[in-house]
Amino acid sequence: MTRALFPLLTLVSMALFMVSLLTGPAGFGLGESLQALVTGQGEAVTLVMREIRLPRAILAVMVGASLGLSGAALQGYLRNPLAEPGLIGVSGSAALGAVIAMQTGFAAAFALALPLSALAGAVIAVLLILMLAGPRGGSLTLILAGIAISALAGALMSLALNLSPNPFATSETVFWMMGSLADRSFSHLWLAAPFMALGWALLLPLGRGLDALTLGEDAAAAMGIQLARLRLQLVLGVAACVGAATAVAGAIGFVGLVVPHLLRPIVGARPSVLLPASALGGAAMVLLADIAVRLILPERDLKLGVLMAIIGAPLFLHLIYKTRRAGA
């Protein structure tokens, strides 16, 4: 089953990518759209395809892969299926970093200021989580630490909006925080790409160490896994992925929870296989959700983060219920 999974996920992602390219309010024909995308024939349709839909679809892949991968890596390290960047406050803290940068004007100082601010917020949150919950903290400590960090990030974000002199900037920020891929351009893509690539490069090789951690830290260390290095690589990798994703798309939660949860039984629960599978699965999931927001309420600009939360939160409740039963 595992062997067929990767080609299958790739095919599904590619198909969803094509559907994403062909979904939108402009209503061009299929042949016309694809021809414009490839050859550049027809000014309006080429503009829509190349400057609006293409970056949006590519960003959906990148954001989804980053969030899915981060969720799987965090869960593997903490040995807890409830660990998810959005739930434990990492996305919130990244958003806080971004909001502070936007409200203070730091974001305009230089091109990378926004993603770097989001990344700094994410690093702080991951470090706090590891400090508070640690791998032996158990589900309850992890969730409590996540609530605390989310609450703090939320409060500071409210403070930043509260003190904002400009009501338009405030409402814009509020909508931005809901998470969306609408109206993103290639400049967003180039801003996020290096950080995400760095995050993937840091997280994907962690597979063997995370596998060994299935037996606990002591056994993993005695099998030659260098835990201090693994932890650092995890913190930086998750922060780079989530920080970059949040900087360009706002806070999108639950991807890192839903995707590893769905794929874990298929890969035989092995953390090393779950990492790449969750990256692919995350890409498919965000592509799908981003198509759905355009189809469900085409006129109202339904936010991607809102939709993901509506799908993800019930699953989270189900997971807590299951964890409780297993613990009893």
Add this chain to the structure above:
Amino acid sequence: MTRLTLDRLTVMRGTCPVVDAATFEIGAGELVGLIGPNGAGKTSLMRGALGLLPHDGHCSLTAMTPHGRARHAAWLPQSREIAWPVAVETLVMLGRIPHLAAGQRPSEADRIAVADALATMDLTGFEARAATELSGGEQARVLIARALAQDTPLILADEPIAGLDPGHQIATMAAFAQLAARGKALMVSLHDLGLAARHCTRLVLMDKGRIHADGPPASVLTRENLAQVFGISAHMANGPDGIIFQPLEVLA
């Protein structure tokens, strides 16, 4: 041939030494039982020797690189953690990690080592079962098999037989003895002094962080040592079936 050398190994918890200047060697062919009351420092001694706790003094293991150490010594911690519902075979295959280069897939030799370890622990037929769904004792055996699959000259195990049924306790100790007879060295902490006396080639008795006695079982499990360290009396006889040891009562 020496497999483990400790020279004045000391592990501190705060200002209090939980292992105090432990010095001994373990050679090939030895099955060393590490005994002592709760809190005597057995776990700290083994974790310190493996470099998992900061320590003073010399240990032949911590002088190695992490990778070299992982190929020389396998460690079976007391906490029986299995975080994910992986298949038994997958879990035991984790023991092969130190033998695989980065990105290398398990070879036929790795699969044979895993199958051998499973057979030794009486787990043949369990390969595809989810490890988390087994009983506590079965999980303990799967984890022992994982340590055996690492196929190292030295194995350190912290209370490996606690919680096993009598048959599997005896079978596990017999398997350890057989591994020792084939030239491996093992150090096993345990509380069952009867099994320790019967199967171990040598006992190390710890008390309050110090090595209280070290030698063949009969020379360690003396009336004085038992009274002084455990506060118990016991009956010991050397019959045709080997040493028979039965703790009797707590001394006032």
